[in-house]
Amino acid sequence: MSLLTIPKLAAVRAARVPAPAAGRRPRRESRWVAVAFVAPLVIYLVLFYAYPLVQNVVMSLHRFDRFSFVNGGAPFVGFDIYAEVASQPRFWDVVRQTAIFTAASILFQYVIGLVLAAFFHRGGFRMSATLRGLFLIPWLLPVIVSGTTWQWMMSPDTGVLNAFLGMFGADPVWWLNADNALLSVTIANIWLGVPFNLVILYSGLQNIPADLYEAAALDGADAWQQFWRITVPMLRPVTLITLLLGLVYTLKVVDIIWIMTSGTGSSQTLATWSYAMAFGKGTSSVIRYSEASAVGTILLVVALLFGFVYIAVQRKQED
Amino acid sequence: MNRSWWTTPVAIALTAIMLFPVYWMLNVSLTRRESIRRGDLLPFDLTFEHYTVVLREQLPYLGTSLLVGLGTVLLTLLVAAPASFALAKLAVPGRRMLNFALIVAQMVPAVVMSLGFYSIYNRIGLLNTVPGLVLADSTIAVPFAVMLLTAFMTGIPRELMQAAQLDGASAWRTFRSVVLPMSRNSMITAALFAFLWAWSDFLFASTLDREGGSLRPITMGIYNYIGAQNQEWGPMMAAAVVASIPAAALLVVAQKYIAAGVTAGAVKD
Structure with missing residues (x-):
């Protein structure tokens, strides 16, 4: 899923068209009609969103093992499991790696996306539909496809990346070993996210009035000054929203990391750690649902915190 | 310039x-x-030998993916379209709450959802089934679809609906014969994304449908190659190419709908 889901939130803004004028007071019966129309959605959200979430929290408060997972009867232990998870030495490593993965991903996705958008915008030709379509490809492909391809390109002895570096006399890099794994999955994730940033920032650039640039040019501002004095300030609202959205979505990435490294070495994040403890290959004898749920809940809380910041920023921008 | x-x-x-x-x-x-x-x-x-291998080994998985994708589209539209109509045109009590819930729903990490689903499915026997996977995959698309459709339907002129109502049409009739046909394009966009997300899904497939045999989607078919002792890169990459076909095809034939989904009002400022 990962970045594939980013535009979902973008649609939120579209949904912000002013609510239908509440001029006349709706008759009581029309109220019931409205309830009937939204009822399937409400039931759906309760059954397939709220219930799994509650279930996840419940699991993190009970000590489950393989037997009690199937047969029930796991004892309630309060927040013990959270304390145990957080007191593991690797917990803070994982938190640090999650922070690096997230920060590096959204920063480079944004910067590369902005440079490309500015190039296509100011380069003199409109980004044609074909070109935009081509640039969207990395973002539309199933992550399993991109993940396996990157894995192959990063193969130490036969990968094309090392062959390329070798042309400049560099030694082969063990991209996917414990030390470099974080760097490698971050590179692949940046590649996945550039298209979305490009498309969003490109349409942001299109909304900046051209006469601002003309006026600046008349005043003798060069391209560099125009970029810093006009483009950057005018893009600030879009930037803020894009980065916050990227943050919320990058935090929860599992697939690209898991497919490339199974979360080994430095590439373990909170999301993949939670996944590994419950569903990791070869761990079926020591499945730790409770720990997985506890880490998942921590991740959920962090994601929602940033999510609320996003919502607050967006509300403020609209006022 | x-x-x-x-x-x-x-x-x-x-x-x-x-x-x-x-x-x-x-x-x-x-x-x-x-x-x-x-x-x-x-x-x-x-x-082309890798492609013959893929056609021999992966056809059932491709079939499952198609089924899961279509099922997700159907479920998503069935839930989202009526609700969107109500949110756009009717006086829904608790509208703000519902809108807020839809935004928050999209921020929930999928791994958390899959843990909850796994435990529930384990109890009611939905693990490793196509309906189970369709239900889980639809959670990626439903909030998006509701927001997209609501945004579009809000723009439908009130007069058109009032004309229908004057002719004695019920809310349901108005929805079916006025609003739905007019919303065709945004329905297509929502359906395309629901299909692509379900087709591409790895997380739910690898947790809720791990032991489903041939009832697993193509993403798991490719993943099997990774787990193998001797990774077969040729068939793996051929399978990856085949799995990319829907995305590529949609880009060619339906680019305007895709582009509409990406920028769905993202940069109105």
């Missing part, structure tokens, strides 16, 4: 760099097994 001689070559070069991994996947999928490790820039040792 100032079009310089270098812009077009640079644009082509940037596109090529960005798309290089996609090209590399194609290249490997067309290269004979013995020559793959040489890493030629073009498939000099051309073969």
Whole structure:
């Protein structure tokens, strides 16, 4: 899923068209009609969103093992499991790696996306539909496809990346070993996210009035000054929203990391750690649902915190 | 603006760099097994043998993915369309709460959802089934679809609906014969994304449908190659190419709908 889901939130803004004028007071019966129309959605959200979430929290408060997972009867232990998870030495490593993965991903996705958008915008030709379509490809492909391809390109002895570096006399890099794994999955994730940033920032650039640039040019501002004095300030609202959205979505990435490294070495994040403890290959004898749920809940809380910041920023921008 | 001689070559070069991994996947999928490790820039040792392997081994998975994708589209639209109509045009009590819940729902990490689903499915016997996977996959698409459709339906002129109501049409009739036909394009966009997300899903498939045999989607078919003792890169890349076909096809035939989904009002400021 990962970045594939980013535009979902973008649609939120579209949904912000002013609510239908509440001029006349709706008759009581029309109220019931409205309830009937939204009822399937409400039931759906309760059954397939709220219930799994509650279930996840419940699991993190009970000590489950393989037997009690199937047969029930796991004892309630309060927040013990959270304390145990957080007191593991690797917990803070994982938190640090999650922070690096997230920060590096959204920063480079944004910067590369902005440079490309500015190039296509100011380069003199409109980004044609074909070109935009081509640039969207990395973002539309199933992550399993991109993940396996990157894995192959990063193969130490036969990968094309090392062959390329070798042309400049560099030694082969063990991209996917414990030390470099974080760097490698971050590179692949940046590649996945550039298209979305490009498309969003490109349409942001299109909304900046051209006469601002003309006026600046008349005043003798060069391209560099125009970029810093006009483009950057005018893009600030879009930037803020894009980065916050990227943050919320990058935090929860599992697939690209898991497919490339199974979360080994430095590439373990909170999301993949939670996944590994419950569903990791070869761990079926020591499945730790409770720990997985506890880490998942921590991740959920962090994601929602940033999510609320996003919502607050967006509300403020609209006022 | 100032079009310089270098812009077009640079644009082509940037596109090529960005798309290089996609090209590399194609290249490997067309290269004979013995020559793959040489890493030629073009498939000099051309073969289609990997594709015959994929057609032999992966066809059931592709069928499952198609089924899951279509099921997700159906469920998503069934839940989202009536609700969107109500949110856009009727006086829904608790509208703000509902809108807020839809935004929050999209921020929930999928791994958390899959843990909850796993425990519930384990109890009610939905693990490793197509309906179970369709239900889980639809959670990726439903909030998006509701927001997209609500935004569109809000723009439908009130007069059109009032005309229908004056003719004695019920809310349901108005929805079916006025609002739905007018919302065709945004329904297509929502359906396309629901299909693509379900088709591409790895997380729910690898947790809720791990032991489903041939009832697993193509993403798991490819994942099987990774787990194998001796990774077969040729068939793996060929399978990856085949799995990319829906995305590529939709980009070609339905680009305007895709683009509408990406920017769905993202940058109105």
